[in-house]
Amino acid sequence: MTSLHFELVSPERLLMSDDVDAVEIPGTEGDMGILPGHAPVLSTLRPGVVTVTRGGKAERIFVRGGFAEVNPQGLTVLAEVAIPIAELDATKIAQQISNAQDDVNDAKTDETRRRAQENLDHLKALEGALQASH
């Protein structure tokens, strides 16, 4: 086996389904590099960046909330949120983070505060992923 069949699926669509050389995924208990012929494994994911190596080029995709499954057919990553890093914009995110911070401060009930905080955490994870990729 020389190539790895990789599928990245979010609830809204199938983002990628292709034969690739290697994939690095952010597992809950540490990053994992998956090469062709990897043993079957199941892992949950933490928010982070999936790096896909295809034809010598690396693609980075931010994922949040999901898990990965390796079986003899290939690797499947199911993520609730998946955004290619190239589509992210650092200044925009910084702006959104300050908005989200205001939301947290202004929240009147516990429920809205919790939601705003979740949103903020999500954005901070995005920012961190973006900085790490530069």
Add this chain to the structure above:
Amino acid sequence: MPSLKDLRNRIASVKATRKITKAMQMVAAAKLRRAQEAALAARPYSERMAAVLGNLASSMTGRDDAPPLLAGTGSDKTHLLVVCTAERGLCGGFNSQIAKLAREHLEKLLAEGKTIKIITVGKKGNDILKRLYGRYIVDTVDLRAARSLQFSHAQAIAEKVLALFAEGQFDACTLFFAEFKSVIAQKPTALRLVPASVEGGGAPDLGGAIYDAEPDEGEILADLLPRNIAVQIFRALLENAASEQGARMSAMDNATRNAGDMINKLTLKYNRQRQAQITKELIEIISGAEAL
């Protein structure tokens, strides 16, 4: 016998109605295509999810530490029904079919002496169910403001269900929606959410190897099961959206055709009556001339 003027007015009004139903049919057709694409795009995710869940669940069967979302709470007293319908009417029997299925289910549970709770998603289902079962409805979700269905909508509903479950408010949960079979066929479906219904046999052949799980299987399952509920609800909402447009399209197609038939009938009647009137007037003139 309506006068000629009445008939003319009626023909004009049926023609206006036909224009409206025709337009609604075309709008539904355009929306149907989008909804169908969305439903198809979401399918891989829920299929993968079901496959992985099936794998894990089969390894958990018979173990005491299986999470309650999978194994159930051990009792079977209180049932939660999540009924998903459309926000709008004029789509044939779509809403009433789902409500009917839910009602049959409900009556059966009541006859068995179970306690029931209902969450309705969509205004129409709420309207139908609240008349008879208003006292059982614990929550309603309105998606009217949503322009397009996002996963976050499903997640919000799932959170409500999970919060109720965490408080021990119900033991079993069933989801009602219309499965999209084709443009002209929608099948009202009941899907058990809690305890999770997992179909076995879909496991890929691992060639004798077993999964390494990281962290352990129990933890993955605990993470996966709540997510699965959101995914199933999302799928139900998308299938529902596609079914609704399909149902509306065929209902409006029928209405357009009926309006056409009616216009033909009325026009025939109008012409006959006009002719009769002319004949009558001629006879009057002729007999008047003869009398002279």
